[in-house]
Amino acid sequence: MAEALLSLHDIRVQYDEPTVLEVDYLAVYPGEVLAVIGPNGAGKSTLLRLMGLLLQPTQGKIYFHGREVIPTDGFAIRRRMASVFQEPLLLNASVYDNAALGLRLRGLDGRTIEQRIRPWLKRLAIEHLARRQARTLSSGEAQRTSLVRALALDPELLLLDEPFSPLDPPTREGLLLDLERILRETGITTVFVTHDRDEAFMLGDRVAVLIAGKIHHVGAAAEVFSRPINEAVAHFVGVDTKLSGVVEAANAGWAQVRLNGGRVGVAGDFQAGEQVLLCLRPEDITLSAPGEDLKSSARNRLIAKLVKIIPWGAHYRAELACGDSRLVALITRPSFLELKLHEGDDAVASFKATAVHVIRRK
Amino acid sequence: MGLVWEGIKQACWLLFTGDAEVLGITLFSLQVSGTATALSLVVGIPLGILLAMKRFPGRSFAVSLINTGMGLPPVVVGLFVTIFLWRSGPLGFMELLYTPTAMIIAQVVIAFPIVAGLTMAAFQSLNPNLRLQLLGIGASTPQLLWLLCKEARLPLLAAIMAGFGGVISEVGASMMVGGNIRGQTRVLTTATVLETGKGNFEIAIALGLILLLLTFAVNLLLTHIQQREQIRWPKPS
Numbered sequence: 001m002a003e004a005l006l007s008l009h010d011i012r013v014q015y016d017e018p019t020v021l022e023v024d025y026l027a028v029y030p031g032e033v034l035a036v037i038g039p040n041g042a043g044k045s046t047l048l049r050l051m052g053l054l055l056q057p058t059q060g061k062i063y064f065h066g067r068e069v070i071p072t073d074g075f076a077i078r079r080r081m082a083s084v085f086q087e088p089l090l091l092n093a094s095v096y097d098n099a100a101l102g103l104r105l106r107g108l109d110g111r112t113i114e115q116r117i118r119p120w121l122k123r124l125a126i127e128h129l130a131r132r133q134a135r136t137l138s139s140g141e142a143q144r145t146s147l148v149r150a151l152a153l154d155p156e157l158l159l160l161d162e163p164f165s166p167l168d169p170p171t172r173e174g175l176l177l178d179l180e181r182i183l184r185e186t187g188i189t190t191v192f193v194t195h196d197r198d199e200a201f202m203l204g205d206r207v208a209v210l211i212a213g214k215i216h217h218v219g220a221a222a223e224v225f226s227r228p229i230n231e232a233v234a235h236f237v238g239v240d241t242k243l244s245g246v247v248e249a250a251n252a253g254w255a256q257v258r259l260n261g262g263r264v265g266v267a268g269d270f271q272a273g274e275q276v277l278l279c280l281r282p283e284d285i286t287l288s289a290p291g292e293d294l295k296s297s298a299r300n301r302l303i304a305k306l307v308k309i310i311p312w313g314a315h316y317r318a319e320l321a322c323g324d325s326r327l328v329a330l331i332t333r334p335s336f337l338e339l340k341l342h343e344g345d346d347a348v349a350s351f352k353a354t355a356v357h358v359i360r361r362k
Numbered sequence: 363m364g365l366v367w368e369g370i371k372q373a374c375w376l377l378f379t380g381d382a383e384v385l386g387i388t389l390f391s392l393q394v395s396g397t398a399t400a401l402s403l404v405v406g407i408p409l410g411i412l413l414a415m416k417r418f419p420g421r422s423f424a425v426s427l428i429n430t431g432m433g434l435p436p437v438v439v440g441l442f443v444t445i446f447l448w449r450s451g452p453l454g455f456m457e458l459l460y461t462p463t464a465m466i467i468a469q470v471v472i473a474f475p476i477v478a479g480l481t482m483a484a485f486q487s488l489n490p491n492l493r494l495q496l497l498g499i500g501a502s503t504p505q506l507l508w509l510l511c512k513e514a515r516l517p518l519l520a521a522i523m524a525g526f527g528g529v530i531s532e533v534g535a536s537m538m539v540g541g542n543i544r545g546q547t548r549v550l551t552t553a554t555v556l557e558t559g560k561g562n563f564e565i566a567i568a569l570g571l572i573l574l575l576l577t578f579a580v581n582l583l584l585t586h587i588q589q590r591e592q593i594r595w596p597k598p599s
Contacts, residue, residue: 054494075502083498089489091513102499149499159498 003066005030005157005189006051011060013046013213021046021213023060028157033183033190035204035221037197039236043213044193045086045161051191052083052159079106082155086162088146090134095126095141098134099148106153120148124178140171147175151182158190164199176202197238201225209233226281227357234279234359240328241280244361247272254353261323262302266356275361284355285329287318288348289339300356302327302349306341320349369567376568388572391549394462395530398469399477402525406474407518410481411507415493428482431475436468440538443468447539460541465549468535473525480521484514519588523581530577550576 004027013021021043028034028051038044049055050062053074062069064077082102090098099121103113121127124144129137134145143163150158163179164172180203183190194200200207200221207224209217217229228234234242245257247270255270256263257278264278290303304320304327311317316336320327327349331339341347376384413425445451447459447467458464488510496506511518533551540547542556550573557566 049494052498054497078497079500081498082500083495085491085495085498087489087491089492089495091509105500105502105505153499 002029004028004063005065007063008050008057009061009063011050011057011062013043013050013055014058019213021050021057023047023215026208026215026218028189028191030189031187032205033192033203034206034208035200036191036193036208036210037195037200037236038210039195042210044195044210047210048083048159048161048191048193051157052081053078054083080155081157081159082150082153083159084143084146084150084161084163086165088139088142088163090137090142090145093134094130095132095134095137095145096121096130098145099130099152102149102153116152116154117148120152123182124148124151138171140167140175143167143175147179151186151188156189158188160190160192162194164194164196179203197225197236209236211236228279228359230359231277234277234357238281239279239357240282241278241285241326243278243280243325243327245276245278247274247276257358259302259323259325261304261321261325264300264302264356265353266358267353268358270358270360277359277361279357279359280327280351280355282317282328282330284351285327286350287320287329287331287336287339287341288350289341290346290348292348299353300351303346304349306343306345306347309336309341309343318347320347322349365563366567369564370571372564373568373571376565377572384569384572386545387548387550387553387569388576390462391530391551391573392576394465394536394549395469395526398466398473398529399522399526401466401470402473402477402529403522405470406477406521406525407481407511409474410478410483410521411485411510413478414482414485425482428475428479432479434472434475435534436472436532436536437534437538439468439471440535443471443535443539459539460543460547462540462547464539465536465547468539469529469532472532472535473529476528477521477525480524481514481518484517484521485510487517488514516588519584523584526580526584527577530573530580 007025007027008023009025011021011023012019036044036047046055050057053062053069056071069077091101096117099117100113103116108116118127121130124147126141126144126148129141134142137145143166147163164176167175176199183203192200192203204221206218207221208215209224209228211232217224217233224233225237228237228239231242243259243264245259245264247255248258248263249256250270250272253267253269255266255268257266257276259278266278270276302322304322306318307321308319309316312330315330315332318329318331318336320329329349409428413421413428443464444459446453447456447464448454449459458467492513493506493510496509501509531551533555536542536547536549537552537555540549540552542548542552550569554566554569554573557563557569
């Protein structure tokens with residue numbers, strides 16, 4: 001892998017007594033989008049402020065292009081980055097003047113600023129608002145202005161701190177799509193902090209899961225979402241079905257796990273007697289009525305009681321009880337209506353052995 | 363009412379004829395209070411910013427002192443500055459008592475807590491994330507402070523007005539440390555007290571009106587600056 005653009009080593013941030021952030025190592029590589037996800041209060045913003053050199057760690061080192069950042073370098077390096085925050089705090093001036101602020105702070109002349117700003121105003125679809133006073137903007141327009149202000153700086157590292165969270169869904173989706181396109185086309189190295197799994201999955205090349213101030217899992221987005229490293233990560237990335245069990249038998253890349261409500265076959269090398277947690281994403285579980293001939297290659301079938309059915313956008317979310325285990329399945333509306341299942345009915349939950357991600361329990 | 367009307371006529375007469383003594387007192391008042399306000403800004407604004415933006419041991423105590431200082435009675439300030447500058451006092455060797463410098467010192471003591479306290483409140487009213495956002499797009503520390511001052515310009519100018527208003531109108535401290543010496547340390551307020559004591563109400567009213575007009579003119583200018591919408595950008599670094 002290429003040399004990290006920025007990396008954190010043995011970082012600890014402490015305000016008074018509690019440790020807010022504890023990161024052994026985290027790096028962002030040139031050209032990638034690293035999405036940092038975690039629940040509220042996990043330390044995401046603190047992490048981003050550290051990366052943006054806006055906060056001094058209580059202990060640890062930060063490297064930029066392989067060189068340790070010392071306090072006297074902070075300002076010069078900070079000028080090679082740009083941050084966009086959740087709340088787009090704009091000055092009491094026009095959209096253009098706000099967008100140009102970072103360039104003005106660097107002493108660029110008016111013509112150069114115009115040349116740098118105009119394309120970004122156009123790209124983020126706010127060129128027509130250039131002369132408008134910032135205080136008259138909607139939150140979506142204000143966030144677009146804030147993005148132009150950062151992108152026009154042509155930063156080596158772009159830091160985005162939940163820029164979409166204050167926006168309503170249609171505005172958020174529009175801006176998210178625009179940003180995805182911009183990041184893909186420009187290849188700007190980006191660290192993107194969010195608590196929204198969909199945003200992280202959509203924008204992130206790699207995803208880091210931050211829970212209670214600690215990085216639990218860093219990996220390719222698909223890997224983190226489908227093969228979470230532990231129960232906390234599984235819970236946060238949306239693995240709703242977590243089944244506790246014991247390996248009964250294991251043989252050549254295959255194992256049988258005994259659950260409270262049945263038996264399940266899983267892929268992988270295990271030893272009999274191992275305590276495991278089986279993780280399943282809701283979209284990997286198929287539902288059918290008992291006795292129905294299922295046209296599926298899924299080998300695992302559990303009889304479960306349908307506890308709750310919730311409309312879930314274009315889907316139905318079905319919660320099932322199997323012994324003391326709880327399963328969650330996501331089914332398309334047409335499929336669900338065809339099944340004619342109701343709360344309280346028995347149903348068969350089917351899934352492939354390869355869809356099960358197994359976490360070994362210590 | 364006749365007395366007031368006579369006073370107003372006298373004031374107009376003194377103003378339009380350009381009475382040398384009144385003009386001298388007016389300019390001297392402006393000079394003393396203007397210098398004191400300027401020095402208060404130099405001390406009070408950085409102190410206010412520091413108290414608003416930094417956390418350090420003893421900060422709460424310092425804030426309490428500043429808040430108490432905002433209501434300091436000028437007579438008490440005059441008393442302590444007099445004691446300090448008295449011939450046998452700690453700073454007696456400087457021989458500043460009954461000089462304009464002594465008056466400026468006393469007025470700075472009155473004005474700087476007002477400026478510091480209101481500056482602190484002005485900066486605390488800004489969104490704390492604004493500082494991070496400005497640093498996050500590459501503002502240097504002087505640029506950051508300039509931009510924050512621009513954003514807080516309405517309450518900051520109110521702080522300047524309050525500081526100037528506090529010292530141009532005080533009489534106790536100026537009287538005690540200046541001595542109200544004709545042609546040397548006499549200002550509008552002390553002159554008004556003197557003329558009232560002598561029963562020269564017309565002149566006292568005239569001096570009072572001039573004081574009011576002066577205060578109004580300075581505040582009008584500051585209000586004009588305060589209410590302007592244009593933003594001036596900081597110098598690049």
